[in-house]
Amino acid sequence: MQHQFKRNACTLMLMLATGCSTQQAKPPANTPQPVPVVAAEPATVQTKLVIEPEAINALKRMGNYLHTLKTFSVSSQTSVDKELESGQKIMVDGELTVTAQLPNRLHIDRKVFDDDIDQQFFYDGKTFTIYGNKNKFYASIPAPSTIRELLAVAWERYDIKMPLSDLFIWGGDNHDDEANILAASYIGTSLVNGVSCDHYAFHNADVDWQLWIEKSETPLPRKLVITTTEEHKSPQYISIMDWNLSPKTNNELFTFVPHKDAHKIEFMVVEKSTGNGK
């Protein structure tokens, strides 16, 4: 509460004079001061968006840490807003387990309840396959040589959204993730499944998102909430993550071998243009 009050007071001050620091914890001396950014949308009252260096630093620290991991397995409970035909919002839950061996091995178990989705993704550095545990349909494509490249190809050519793909992008060479942040703030401390976390809020042009980062020497993301503000009803996606930093892996986990009763089908190619213009 007190924090909230201070932030509000600071917002007021921001209206009077720019350059107000909203920091609670003192940032290191060499940290740049918060940079007020004017919101892009025309608004009756223009709001100043503030990027708190503390929040960006926490994101960087988390990203850098994720990049040190060679092997990990993360299990996640997911929830996502959908709509009934009436327009009523509902939440559909699911479970994910993403097991990665950097740079080129990935296995994902994905279940979405209500939608009856129960499938596995396999990637061994050469081939990417999706296999439906229930319908037994599988499709395979030759894959690029790293997980990061696979994410791009899967998305651009096949319209496949890899679950928790952000884990492989945060802290990477491409700093678009930071460049897209229009506002960032520290919210407070929280508990996620009993793990003490720092809670941060970020604002991008198309989404608001929140991260709960473990307060420890292993600053892992423990919870992610994405609010798609560009959609009319601002639907949300929630992922609560449980980490295993020394999972057991073997080749069968990453290399798909079809069972006798599996049926091979194809991926639909969508070829999103990646032209420079728009």
Place this chain on the structure above:
Amino acid sequence: MQKLNRSKQFIRLMITGSLVIGMSALLPEDAVARGGGFHDGGARTHVNSAGNMNINRNVNTNANINRNVNANVNVNRNVNVHGGYRGGYYYDDHHHGVSTGAAVAIGVAGLAVGTMIGASQLPPSCSIVSVNGISYQQCGSSWYQPQYSGSQVTYVVVNPPR
């Protein structure tokens, strides 16, 4: 950029009536979308784009739909299950409704060849049949070719392969 192409999520249509070729007005996608029922809330599940940040979200499918042929599509509104939530088939904001029935050939079941449907829309009693190494769902006299559209299996109405 994304706002330009937020034409609505895909949608499953149950086309009960016949398709009348040559009508003057193509159904607006949104109208079809709403009439067709279920709709993804459009929730993003990732913060960062995995690919190029300037993705043009015009999606060309290989379903080979001729969208310039006009059709009168009757949408069956009586297929709701579980309060209007029909799981298993939805698309995201960058898709366009290609299953508006605007295709030339008419399949046996009254669905235009090329129409894409979700698993929950398949008729009952289908079986998987392999013809020349390609897997089909045969449901009586209707044939569907399954494919992964993104990470979900959809079924495209095809002419009987044999």
